[in-house]
Amino acid sequence: MPETVAERLRSKAGADAPKLIRVLSGETIWPPPIWLMRQAGRYLPEYRALRAKAGGFLDLCYTPELATEVTLQPIRRFDLDAAILFSDILVVPHALGQEVRFVEGEGPRLDPLQDRAAFSRLKDAIDLDFLGPVYETVSRVRAELAKSKALIGFCGAPYTVATYMVGGRGGEEQAPARLMAYRDPDGFQDLIDRLVDASAAHLVAQLKAGADAVQIFDSWSGDLPPKEFARWSTDPIARLCGKVRDEVPGAKIIAFARGAGSKLADFAGVVPADGFGLATSEDLYAARSAVYSCRALQGSVDPIALVAGGEALDRAVDGVLQALGRNPLILNLGHGVRQETPPEHVAQLVARVRAE
């Protein structure tokens, strides 16, 4: 029997659990725990130094010693409440046998799956041995991280990962994947279903290796019309959560459907996650009333206010605390840290939240 939301919330985390886990169990904590999407990355000089040593970005992801170090860098520098595994959502297509490369200054490039026939080039199931170094990184980070801090594992949502697999790259409103979804919905459904299974296995392996919680990133579904959003974002993410909890009962899950907007209420009504990420563009008061008040919300300081710093950043932080602070809140950005962000501004954000 799958757990209900109420059953999960009744089994509260202990007082010695990391703050992030207590908030995901429905507790309101003040000041709220803080972590930032893309908190490890090119805005940090210590990341750039290690990245240069590793060679390519994927080499960094698949070398446990270096990936562990990069995961821990922002925790050491800013004393954040959670670390997020250093990896990428595109390791899942890679472990399904698709070619994946990262082109310097341009981003990811995959060998595009142009139609249903191309799916035969994929493996039937995700190759978890291939991703062994990723799970080893999880274990190493968990062993080195203070017990008071949470380690977050992650995957991309099936729709977002499918947009890269079909298009071969990001951009242009993910038109190639959407076109396939309209022209051959059964074929696209087949790809989504493969990704539900592969992503569930990948999240379960991270939880078993020591991740305390996992986040599902749906970066590109927000653009979809409501019916397509329900079919390609909400339904697969709900099934993914169910499969993860079949293997790891009580697994803590954060679902981030970036830009869900007015679709958030239906999404949160169907997806059995413990927390919901909010994009920069969300109306925080509307989001709070759209989601049952015991379920955590995560967000959503504008990453560009973080670049600006100063008073604008303080106001952005205060706005989030004011709108969401009376309920379970995880303070985060509305999207990832940008490369041009001065690291001192992250320290300013942390100080502002903790001074409140």
Ligand code: CP3
């Ligand atoms: O948040 C973290 O610090 C953990 C690691 C992490 C990365 N990517 C590292 C990364 C996470 C959680 C991701 C998720 C991810 N990757 C998403 C979903 C979140 C989002 O941003 O919407 C997506 C869509 C991807 C795919 C991806 N990876 C793109 C489009 C790019 C190129 C853009 C860019 O910033 O270069 C990447 C590369 C990438 N992933 C980098 C990092 C640190 C930069 C790599 C480098 O050092 O050159």
